[in-house]
Amino acid sequence: MNPPPLFRAEALAFRRQRLQGEIILTHDFPMLLIGAVLLGGVALALWGFFTLGFARQETVSGHTVPAGGLADVAAAGAGVVTEARVREGQQVGEGDVLLVVSGERHTAQGNTQAVVQGALAQRQASLNEELRQGQVQLKQRQQALDARIAELNRQVAQLDADIALQAQRAALAEESAATFDRLAATQFVSAMMARDRGAEALDQRSRLGALKREKASLQAQVQPLRDEQQEAASRQAREAQALQRELAQLAQQGAEAEALRQWFVRAPRAGRVSALVAQTGQAVAPGQVLARLLPADSAMEAELWLPGRALGLAKPGATVKLRYEAFPHEKYGSFDGQVRELAATPLPAGEAQRVAGAPAGTPLYRVRVALAQQAVTVQGLPVALPAGMLLTATLALEQRKLYQWAFQPLSALTGRPL
Known part of the structure; x- marks a missing residue:
């Protein structure tokens, strides 16, 4: 026997008779789009957080030098140049006479x-x-x-x-x-x-x-x-x-x-005359550099001065971005290079101040960078890089992910690398 209903049949019938009809939920397209975009943004942010990173960089100054070294030709004593037997850019052999210098003095006698x-x-x-x-x-x-x-x-x-x-x-x-x-x-x-x-x-x-x-x-x-x-x-x-x-x-x-x-200034080795500053009739002092010799067919390299704080992360093969002062990077861009050699000991304090203008007490290490390009294209024509051109270089020292940077304090506390 079925139990009697809790409510009367009239009450149940009245509940079924609604004026607004049955409730149906509708879908708003803009809201769906916004939700999808937000979800995608969160996914993209998570992907970038674990896959993307940044490089610690060090910007230093330097100049171009021949890979075979640059030979300075200096005066052996004080005198006056009486004859210049070479010109700028001339190829010379080892032992060739470059200049003739006279050291004669005249007195009352x-x-x-x-x-x-x-x-x-x-x-x-x-x-x-x-x-x-x-x-x-x-x-x-x-x-x-x-x-x-x-x-x-x-x-x-x-x-x-x-x-x-x-x-x-x-x-x-x-x-x-x-x-x-x-x-x-x-x-x-x-x-x-x-x-x-x-x-x-x-x-x-x-x-x-x-x-x-x-x-x-x-x-x-x-x-x-x-x-x-x-x-x-x-x-x-x-x-x-x-x-x-x-x-x-x-x-x-x-x-x-x-x-x-009178004495002769001779070429210490074969090469091309560069930076010839001595002219006929010019007075020279002992040790004064009169000219420089570039090795024949020698490629150019960048010589940089890296501070000691960045030496621990620098290593051969590291990527370098170079910007030459003679070729503004806004127009000519930057040029690629690769660290070829790192010095094991710093320059003496006096030498560091002389060559790089570093403050006293700052250790500087010599870095040699192999250049990917030996010339710069100017108006469609290649211009070879000369020796001694000033430049600014950016070295990529360390590549780290974003999550490694975010969790670095935790890694330091636990002593476990990420």
């Missing part, structure tokens, strides 16, 4: 270098004469000693003959004395005659001994004379060496004086 050369020449002549006189004196002394030694040797030879003769006399006297001793023993001759013969024999032996002593005395005089010859030769050799050294010094001084009077 005339040309200073000529006076110096004259004094040096007089001193050299005096020393040469002194050296010649010393050799002549040594020769004369040696000849005198040789003559003395020869005379002594002649006397010794004469004494040898006298000694041989005296030895025979002494032998005969001794034999005669012995004969008379035997005859005196038989009383055939008197004892006085025997003693006379013995005294004569003693006298002959005494004379023989005197001759031998004289010979020894003459022989003893020969060795000191030979020693004197050797000492004279050694003394003359030392004096000659001292004179030769002084002559060598004078020759060096003469060469230096001649070099100061």
